[in-house]
Amino acid sequence: MQQGWILFKRNAADFWRVFSRNRLGIAGAFLVVSAVTVAIIAPLLTPYTPQEIIRDAAGRGMTFAPPTAHGPLGTDDGGRDVWTQLVYGARISLTVGFLAGFIAMFIGSLLGIIAGYFGGATDTLLMRITDVLLVIPDLPLMLVLVATLRQMDLKISPLLVLIMVIGLLYWTSTARLIRSQVLSIKERQFVYRARAIGAGHWHIISRHILPQIMPLIVANTVLILSTAILIESGLAFLGLGDPTQPSWGTMLNFAFDRNAVTNGAWWFYLPPGLAIVWVTLGCVLLGNVLEEMLNPRLSAHHLEGEQKILAGKGGS
Amino acid sequence: MNATAAPLLSVRGLGTQFTTVEGEVATALEDVSFEVFPGQTVGLVGESGCGKTTTLLSIMRLLPVTARITTGQVLFRNTDLLRLNEREMRDYRWKEMSIVFQGAMNALNPVMTVSEQIAEAILLHNLMERTSAAKRVGQLLDLVGIAAARKNQYPHQYSGGMRQRAMIAMALACQPSLLFADEPTTALDVMIQAQILELLQSIQRELGLAIVLVTHDLGVVAEMCDSVVVMYGGKVAEYGPADTVYNEPQHPYTQRLLGAFPDLNKPAGALATIPGTPPRLNALPPGCRFAPRCHRRMDVCDHNAPPILPVAALRPAAAKSRHMAACHLLQNPGTQPQ
Numbered sequence: 001m002q003q004g005w006i007l008f009k010r011n012a013a014d015f016w017r018v019f020s021r022n023r024l025g026i027a028g029a030f031l032v033v034s035a036v037t038v039a040i041i042a043p044l045l046t047p048y049t050p051q052e053i054i055r056d057a058a059g060r061g062m063t064f065a066p067p068t069a070h071g072p073l074g075t076d077d078g079g080r081d082v083w084t085q086l087v088y089g090a091r092i093s094l095t096v097g098f099l100a101g102f103i104a105m106f107i108g109s110l111l112g113i114i115a116g117y118f119g120g121a122t123d124t125l126l127m128r129i130t131d132v133l134l135v136i137p138d139l140p141l142m143l144v145l146v147a148t149l150r151q152m153d154l155k156i157s158p159l160l161v162l163i164m165v166i167g168l169l170y171w172t173s174t175a176r177l178i179r180s181q182v183l184s185i186k187e188r189q190f191v192y193r194a195r196a197i198g199a200g201h202w203h204i205i206s207r208h209i210l211p212q213i214m215p216l217i218v219a220n221t222v223l224i225l226s227t228a229i230l231i232e233s234g235l236a237f238l239g240l241g242d243p244t245q246p247s248w249g250t251m252l253n254f255a256f257d258r259n260a261v262t263n264g265a266w267w268f269y270l271p272p273g274l275a276i277v278w279v280t281l282g283c284v285l286l287g288n289v290l291e292e293m294l295n296p297r298l299s300a301h302h303l304e305g306e307q308k309i310l311a312g313k314g315g316s
Numbered sequence: 317m318n319a320t321a322a323p324l325l326s327v328r329g330l331g332t333q334f335t336t337v338e339g340e341v342a343t344a345l346e347d348v349s350f351e352v353f354p355g356q357t358v359g360l361v362g363e364s365g366c367g368k369t370t371t372l373l374s375i376m377r378l379l380p381v382t383a384r385i386t387t388g389q390v391l392f393r394n395t396d397l398l399r400l401n402e403r404e405m406r407d408y409r410w411k412e413m414s415i416v417f418q419g420a421m422n423a424l425n426p427v428m429t430v431s432e433q434i435a436e437a438i439l440l441h442n443l444m445e446r447t448s449a450a451k452r453v454g455q456l457l458d459l460v461g462i463a464a465a466r467k468n469q470y471p472h473q474y475s476g477g478m479r480q481r482a483m484i485a486m487a488l489a490c491q492p493s494l495l496f497a498d499e500p501t502t503a504l505d506v507m508i509q510a511q512i513l514e515l516l517q518s519i520q521r522e523l524g525l526a527i528v529l530v531t532h533d534l535g536v537v538a539e540m541c542d543s544v545v546v547m548y549g550g551k552v553a554e555y556g557p558a559d560t561v562y563n564e565p566q567h568p569y570t571q572r573l574l575g576a577f578p579d580l581n582k583p584a585g586a587l588a589t590i591p592g593t594p595p596r597l598n599a600l601p602p603g604c605r606f607a608p609r610c611h612r613r614m615d616v617c618d619h620n621a622p623p624i625l626p627v628a629a630l631r632p633a634a635a636k637s638r639h640m641a642a643c644h645l646l647q648n649p650g651t652q653p654q
Contacts, residue, residue: 189417189419190422190423190424192423193423193424194436195378196378197414197437198406198408198437198440198441199406200406211425211427
């Protein structure tokens with residue numbers, strides 16, 4: 001873990017060189033970066049707005065127009081351009097997914113570090129809270145929470161509600177993971193030495209523990225992002241998205257509601273579905289490759305080395 | 317021993333207990349007392365598990381949460397460290413006393429450069445600002461004989477001896493007056509061991525600091541130490557000036573320990589061993605802790621723990637030397653020529 005991290009910290013160019021040799025990593029990075037780019041430059045990619053109704057020569061709205069009749073991806077039941085909704089939907093899906101993912105990661109890391117480092121009653125309390133959240137099924141809980149908060153008329157954007165609910169509930173596995181790492185690192189002798197030189201808790205955590213778990217946090221963040229995007233899509237598909245700012249999940253919800261499948265309008269439901277797969281696959285590939293690079297113990301080379309040693313011993 | 321100067325560190329009746337997960341209490345230290353004078357080297361010797369490292373950690377208050385200091389005082393320049401709160405204690409750590417840890421590889425943070433780690437303590441205690449701290453790191457590395465070109469390398473790029481040197485440089489960073497060296501030469505080969513010990517000695521001469529050296533190596537003690545504390549089963553078995561303890565050991569354990577050590581001046585033969593094992597700290601014998609293994613055991617040894625007494629009571633000639641031992645033989649002059 002350390003050597004990868006040193007590489008990362010000291011020399012981004014070297015890190016990139018190693019990374020660029022990894023095909024899966026490059027593929028993952030391409031998927032994620034392309035989706036983010038599309039979201040950023042969305043208005044440049046389409047002449048329409050998501051709500052704009054496409055009309056034919058006679059001025060009638062074109063409903064369920066196939067890609068052959070209009071645009072790259074046709075229109076939906078209301079005559080709106082699917083491609084436009086898709087690229088604007090990337091903004092919503094990625095924003096909600098990334099923000100929720102970062103919030104979850106931040107809370108999880110913070111609580112994991114506190115629980116692992118301080119131990120004792122603090123640890124017990126935090127981990128019992130984590131256990132309670134872990135055993136409650138995520139999706140139903142989030143459904144109920146989002147729906148309830150919506151009802152309360154809180155004057156906050158429905159997207160913000162979504163972000164907060166996902167972010168505030170999805171940190172449990174991260175907290176456990178980080179805690180277990182901190183538990184092992186805090187027993188290492190250099191942490192002891194840090195105490196011996198008169199360091200306080202904050203110094204030990206920030207200078208000695210955090211750099212050690214940073215690779216884990218980085219790799220895990222990318223993985224959590226994909227889950228957050230999936231959860232957002234799930235909730236939005238179930239009708240908890242913001243209909244005025246449709247994400248990919250909301251598009252799927254519309255497609256389902258308006259019988260896109262029975263109408264044979266595959267161009268309405270396939271693109272958002274594939275877009276979700278695109279981004280989550282990218283995150284998972286990237287996350288796994290980063291984890292492997294930053295933590296060499298996971299890589300196959302490491303095991304190869306061990307096997308060689310064992311074979312060498314057996315042979316002599 | 318310099319009896320006129322005030323001791324730098326005076327450990328009095330220190331007792332430490334560990335509580336196991338099952339709730340059993342293990343007495344790791346009991347009634348440990350010794351003094352360290354400025355500029356002096358004190359050796360702490362004994363078998364593994366006799367409480368040498370626990371003594372250091374108790375003094376610096378770095379014990380794990382399962383351990384508790386139950387009795388005694390640790391007077392550093394007449395301040396009882398055991399009465400300070402954690403924040404006050406932090407000011408003593410490294411500024412006044414520092415540790416060279418056993419096994420330097422583990423005590424160095426693998427993701428920080430060596431110079432960062434040496435500077436860490438200086439910056440932590442706000443002794444200097446960054447640029448002069450960097451200069452100080454350069455001086456320290458020079459002092460311990462590490463080339464300046466290697467200061468920005470990581471611990472894994474260092475050899476074992478260099479890491480130990482870096483640890484020593486680190487320990488000297490805040491100019492402490494007392495240095496604890498916890499088996500500084502274990503896991504090093506013999507040549508490097510000698511170099512590290514020489515380095516410690518030369519630094520001591522140069523900076524005039526006091527050293528408490530934890531070791532099992534009696535040869536090292538003979539060479540480096542002014543006084544020696546022989547520990548057995550968490551208690552002090554014998555304590556006194558190194559040459560006196562060496563030449564006239566009073567405690568049978570010390571005698572056996574010295575006997576178990578090869579002597580270059582005698583023909584080589586099988587080394588003597590001490591039969592048996594050290595007592596388990598959660599099941600200590602009721603009397604003298606060494607009694608079950610002692611070759612001069614008497615009946616009283618099984619029932620009463622011997623107090624630590626000045627050897628002078630036995631041999632007035634030794635009155636000035638502060639030589640002390642915890643053995644019933646001292647109280648039974650009949651068994652020992654007076």
